[in-house]
Amino acid sequence: MKILNKRTINDVGGVKITQLDILSADIAEKALPGQFVMLMVSEQGERIPLTLVHTDKVKGVVSLMFQEAGFTTQSLGRMQPGESLYSLVGPLGHPTEIKNFGKIILVGGGVGIAEILPVARAFKDAGNQVITILGSRNKDLLILETELRNASSELFVMTDDGSYGQKGFTTDKLKELLSKDKYDLIYAVGPIPMMQRVAAVSKEYNTKTLVSLNALMVDGTGMCGCCRVTVDGKVKFSCVDGPDFDGHSVNWEELGKRNKAYTIQEKHICKLSTQILK
Amino acid sequence: MIKEPVKVKDLPAAIRTGNFDEVVLGYGEEEALAEAGRCLQCKNPVCSSGCPVGIDIKKFIGQIVQKDYAGAYFTIREKSNFPAICGRVCPAEYQCRKACILTKKGSPFASQQAINIHFLERFVGDYGKSHNLDVPVQREEQLAKSKVAVVGSGPAGLCCAGELARKGIKVDIFESLHKTGGVLRYGIPPFRLPWEVLDFEINYLKKIGVNFTTNFLVGKAKSVKELFSEGYAAVFLGLGAGVPSFLGINGESLCNIYSVNEFLTRVNLMSAYKFPQFHTPVNIGKNVLIVGGGNTAMDSARVALRLQKLQGYPLNTTVIYRRTEVEMPARRLEIEHAKEEGIKFEFLVQPKEFIGDEQGFVKKLVCLRSELGEPDASGRRRPVVIPGSEFELDCDLCVIAVGLAANQILINATPELKTDKYSDVVVDAETMESSISGVFAGGDIVGGEGTVIEAMGMAKKAARSIIGKLSKK
Numbered sequence: 001m002k003i004l005n006k007r008t009i010n011d012v013g014g015v016k017i018t019q020l021d022i023l024s025a026d027i028a029e030k031a032l033p034g035q036f037v038m039l040m041v042s043e044q045g046e047r048i049p050l051t052l053v054h055t056d057k058v059k060g061v062v063s064l065m066f067q068e069a070g071f072t073t074q075s076l077g078r079m080q081p082g083e084s085l086y087s088l089v090g091p092l093g094h095p096t097e098i099k100n101f102g103k104i105i106l107v108g109g110g111v112g113i114a115e116i117l118p119v120a121r122a123f124k125d126a127g128n129q130v131i132t133i134l135g136s137r138n139k140d141l142l143i144l145e146t147e148l149r150n151a152s153s154e155l156f157v158m159t160d161d162g163s164y165g166q167k168g169f170t171t172d173k174l175k176e177l178l179s180k181d182k183y184d185l186i187y188a189v190g191p192i193p194m195m196q197r198v199a200a201v202s203k204e205y206n207t208k209t210l211v212s213l214n215a216l217m218v219d220g221t222g223m224c225g226c227c228r229v230t231v232d233g234k235v236k237f238s239c240v241d242g243p244d245f246d247g248h249s250v251n252w253e254e255l256g257k258r259n260k261a262y263t264i265q266e267k268h269i270c271k272l273s274t275q276i277l278k
Numbered sequence: 279m280i281k282e283p284v285k286v287k288d289l290p291a292a293i294r295t296g297n298f299d300e301v302v303l304g305y306g307e308e309e310a311l312a313e314a315g316r317c318l319q320c321k322n323p324v325c326s327s328g329c330p331v332g333i334d335i336k337k338f339i340g341q342i343v344q345k346d347y348a349g350a351y352f353t354i355r356e357k358s359n360f361p362a363i364c365g366r367v368c369p370a371e372y373q374c375r376k377a378c379i380l381t382k383k384g385s386p387f388a389s390q391q392a393i394n395i396h397f398l399e400r401f402v403g404d405y406g407k408s409h410n411l412d413v414p415v416q417r418e419e420q421l422a423k424s425k426v427a428v429v430g431s432g433p434a435g436l437c438c439a440g441e442l443a444r445k446g447i448k449v450d451i452f453e454s455l456h457k458t459g460g461v462l463r464y465g466i467p468p469f470r471l472p473w474e475v476l477d478f479e480i481n482y483l484k485k486i487g488v489n490f491t492t493n494f495l496v497g498k499a500k501s502v503k504e505l506f507s508e509g510y511a512a513v514f515l516g517l518g519a520g521v522p523s524f525l526g527i528n529g530e531s532l533c534n535i536y537s538v539n540e541f542l543t544r545v546n547l548m549s550a551y552k553f554p555q556f557h558t559p560v561n562i563g564k565n566v567l568i569v570g571g572g573n574t575a576m577d578s579a580r581v582a583l584r585l586q587k588l589q590g591y592p593l594n595t596t597v598i599y600r601r602t603e604v605e606m607p608a609r610r611l612e613i614e615h616a617k618e619e620g621i622k623f624e625f626l627v628q629p630k631e632f633i634g635d636e637q638g639f640v641k642k643l644v645c646l647r648s649e650l651g652e653p654d655a656s657g658r659r660r661p662v663v664i665p666g667s668e669f670e671l672d673c674d675l676c677v678i679a680v681g682l683a684a685n686q687i688l689i690n691a692t693p694e695l696k697t698d699k700y701s702d703v704v705v706d707a708e709t710m711e712s713s714i715s716g717v718f719a720g721g722d723i724v725g726g727e728g729t730v731i732e733a734m735g736m737a738k739k740a741a742r743s744i745i746g747k748l749s750k751k
Contacts, residue, residue, distance in 0.1 A: 001493075026494070026499045026500065027499065029499075030498065030499055030500075040456060044557055045557050045558075046548070046557045047548070047558070072557060075557075086456065087492070088493060089454060089455075089456070089493040089494065089495055089499075090495070090498065090499070091498055091499070092495070218540055218543055218544060218548070218558070219455065219464075219543060221454050221495060221520075221685075222520070222521055222685065222686060222687060223521065223539050223543070223685065224522065224537060224540035225522050225524070225536075225537040225539065225540055226536075226540045228531055229531075235524060235526075235531060240686065240687065251531075253638075254638065257533060257637060257638025258638065260637070260638075261533040261534065261561065261639075262559045262561070265553065265554075265559035268554060269553070269554045269559075272554055
């Protein structure tokens with residue numbers, strides 16, 4: 001649980017993305033692409049889920065990448081190499097189904113881009129043709145472009161302001177690709193509205209779509225149901241039944257609302273922590 | 279003429295609802311002596327037959343009368359590993375106290391007149407705790423060479439570990455959460471079981487050599503097979519029943535509808551009642567409804583009421599149960615405490631549908647009234663919905679406390695492990711050995727939702743089998 005390295009992936013315009021390499025031989029040994037860990041910064045901390053972006057079995061190290069968006073991710077971002085997390089458990093959830101599907105489109109948005117990296121590499125190794133679409137507000141906020149270019153046979157960047165790649169949403173590019181050719185699978189990770197739009201577009205083209213959901217969790221081992229999500233009319237737990245689900249069957253509206261259940265407390269504790277830091 | 283039972287002192291309701299301090303203060307020495315003095319010391323006592331582990335109740339009460347409290351402690355410890363815990367959480371009114379000769383024949387639970395065996399047990403348990411009465415280790419050199427893995431640090435796991443460690447066997451407990459104790463920590467609120475009581479028992483185990491590994495999920499980080507290849511001679515599964523049941527009605531995934539496990543885990547394990555000092559939030563509402571009639575329903579109702587008080591809301595928490603008070607499976611003491619604290623009850627009510635607002639938060643619960651019909655498989659009269667009885671209750675927070683099922687991660691990762699239709703682990707009733715040789719199981723993962731003492735009974739049985747197996751080697 002000791003932090004070995006810390007790397008700032010990006011720090012522009014109030015968006016800070018950090019990578020931590022953490023010593024955990026047991027998790028590194030077993031983790032597969034698509035799985036996640038639950039962690040606590042301190043004994044008073046929350047348990048939060050984070051997707052594993054890289055694992056090194058030989059060194060026994062796992063890597064996490066996160067945007068310092070809320071109180072807990074900010075606290076995590078303040079940790080330094082040499083310090084240890086209070087708690088780290090995993091690997092949790094089902095791994096992403098990796099096999100030779102054929103032609104795959106990966107769609108990543110925001111910090112979700114970090115989460116598609118291990119999946120992209122695994123899909124490529126399994127013999128798939130991997131086409132990647134990355135979405136970002138602008139050029140400066142884009143992360144892991146080189147790494148994902150290496151894991152893909154083709155890569156497109158879409159920015160909201162057109163400062164890099166093409167101007168527009170990831171779904172604009174997705175639509176363009178799907179209208180020209182047939183694909184076997186779409187795998188998307190990013191903000192809920194992005195995944196929802198990806199699923200809506202791919203449904204028009206009848207293309208199987210997997211999404212990795214970022215529901216709120218407490219234990220992460222199937223015991224609380226905080227992360228429940230309605231899939232095809234049935235209640236599923238993201239932590240043990242997912243985190244990957246069929247994007248066409250997810251009740252997105254409900255998930256979006258459930259993920260906002262604690263916004264008041266989050267604002268409150270963030271305000272308190274800035275006061276303390278000042 | 280038998281004397282009146284000695285009432286146990288409680289924190290007054292008006293004070294205790296504003297904190298999470300222990301409610302039952304327990305007997306002092308004089309009270310314990312007076313209550314023990316009421317025991318008839320029957321020639322052929324029947325109370326012990328009501329105890330799932332067969333504690334010699336007559337003997338330990340007799341020892342209290344003689345002021346031999348240490349003797350009483352060791353009498354209980356012969357059968358029960360955790361007197362201070364069981365004295366607090368055992369549903370005695372359905373067990374030893376119901377069997378007590380002073381309970382009226384045919385009564386569904388213990389009569390008021392029955393000896394307060396649980397309070398006496400707690401008195402003795404706390405005496406043992408404050409006097410550091412350790413049951414000595416009886417190390418057996420041959421066994422000391424073996425090591426056993428215990429999966430889960432709840433009541434079953436702790437008990438099995440203690441039994442094995444006392445013989446000198448090296449025991450490693452693997453716990454997936456960051457703290458030990460299982461349901462005793464995440465489920466039972468501190469006002470019923472203070473952490474220091476639990477920690478005392480866990481520290482005793484550490485002292486006799488039990489090694490705890492938290493943050494370790496067997497089934498994911500390591501398989502059962504791998505445990506054997508690492509040299510464990512046997513594996514005990516005390517996985518627990520941690521999968522919450524829901525009602526399966528419309529609107530149940532609205533915000534502020536919690537499973538009982540989520541609500542209690544946030545508040546107990548994560549100390550959300552101390553937010554923002556502790557960083558896990560929990561919501562509370564003006565109109566809180568709790569669905570269910572068991573101990574977890576009572577616990578969550580009393581937790582909700584405390585949160586209302588701490589947040590400055592008027593106290594308004596209502597328990598909805600589909601049968602009547604008599605059929606409630608909760609401990610009578612908890613029902614009584616809940617009522618004293620101001621919790622309201624709506625009996626013979628069946629939830630039908632939740633209605634929410636635009637932001638996705640629950641606002642109302644549509645219900646139906648019922649009446650009791652013929653007895654069902656459980657022997658309790660089945661609630662039958664009255665047609666056209668629909669009505670609405672205001673509800674901005676709801677806790678669903680309608681049962682818990684077996685934890686599935688290890689089971690799913692171990693296909694050779696035979697399970698029954700409830701996904702509970704199937705074991706040999708005599709040895710507690712599962713379909714995999716060398717893998718034993720006990721507690722809620724075997725019997726479904728049960729009590730601490732039932733879990734202990736199974737864990738002790740399993741420990742005996744493990745010791746027997748290792749002795750033959």
